[in-house]
Amino acid sequence: MTTTFTLGPTPNTVQSADGKVLTVPEGWILVPPGDAALTRRIKAAGDHYAVAEKKGRKLFSRGLWTAATTVERIRTELEVERSTEGFAKRKAADSRRREKAQAEYVDDFHGAVVAFLDFHESHADLADWMARAVTDHATPVGSGTVARTRRIPVERRAEAAVIAWMRHQTTGYDSLVIPRVKGKRREVRRMLAKRSTELLGRYRRGEPVEEGCPLKKALTQAPGVQ
Numbered sequence: 001m002t003t004t005f006t007l008g009p010t011p012n013t014v015q016s017a018d019g020k021v022l023t024v025p026e027g028w029i030l031v032p033p034g035d036a037a038l039t040r041r042i043k044a045a046g047d048h049y050a051v052a053e054k055k056g057r058k059l060f061s062r063g064l065w066t067a068a069t070t071v072e073r074i075r076t077e078l079e080v081e082r083s084t085e086g087f088a089k090r091k092a093a094d095s096r097r098r099e100k101a102q103a104e105y106v107d108d109f110h111g112a113v114v115a116f117l118d119f120h121e122s123h124a125d126l127a128d129w130m131a132r133a134v135t136d137h138a139t140p141v142g143s144g145t146v147a148r149t150r151r152i153p154v155e156r157r158a159e160a161a162v163i164a165w166m167r168h169q170t171t172g173y174d175s176l177v178i179p180r181v182k183g184k185r186r187e188v189r190r191m192l193a194k195r196s197t198e199l200l201g202r203y204r205r206g207e208p209v210e211e212g213c214p215l216k217k218a219l220t221q222a223p224g225v226q
Contacts (some may be wrong), residue, residue: 002043004050006103007062024049024065032063033069040064041074073195102141109147110135112158127203129219134158134165159223166196170214 003020005014012024024030042048048066052059052122055173113134119127138147138161146160148153167173171192178185189191199215207218 002048002050004052004059006059007051007053014051022049025067026068028065029068029071030063033061035078037078038071039064041071041078045070045074057079059144090162098141102139106135106139108154109139109161110159112154113162114161116155116158116198117203121204122206123203123209126209126216126219130162133219134161137161137165138164163193163196166199166215166218167192169218170196170199 003095004021008014008021013021014024026046028049031038042064043050045066050062050064051062053062069213075087080121085137086177095168110131113131114127117127121152135147138145141148146164149156149157152160167189173188173192176188178188199213202209210216
């Protein structure tokens with residue numbers, strides 16, 4: 001099992017979870033993330049340090065430290081394998097499978113958003129605009145949104161994505177100055193989520209919507225949905 005370290009106080013050091021600082025062995029280099037095959041083979045090859053940088057509560061990979069000779073050998077092996085016709089065909093087939101899977105997921109997610117919105121038929125056009133706006137924002141690969149997680153059902157992903165989209169598009173959340181007090185940001189988000197849910201209720205009941213409605217305004221200004 002790979003142990004993950006955080007960046008150390010100097011460029012050639014890493015820090016363990018208990019605060020211990022380790023100096024990277026002589027002859028090691030840092031391999032940045034991005035090449036999954038290279039990363040897997042380095043981890044399987046032997047000694048290495050996985051390094052991440054903490055930003056807020058999240059950890060972002062900064063790569064692997066390992067022997068330069070190991071990296072050179074594995075990169076040479078990969079270059080040989082990737083130059084073959086068989087590899088090119090497999091890569092093209094994998095790309096087609098990913099594109100198909102992504103297209104199917106986008107359709108499924110869009111349907112889940114429409115179902116969650118459940119707007120009255122008098123607001124059908126706005127429901128379609130909103131579902132497309134939320135889906136376009138939330139589903140791209142690598143977007144890091146709740147729509148990309150597999151830990152919760154797609155119905156809950158759709159709900160969370162709608163509320164997140166509304167938080168940024170129909171409230172002043174992005175310009176709020178929130179005190180750096182534990183739990184305060186979560187409290188603000190809950191309050192805004194309640195307001196968003198109340199606003200959605202008006203569309204679900206088919207109530208008339210005035211021109212100044214923040215949701216209608218956000219939808220009519222969203223690119224590609226008019």
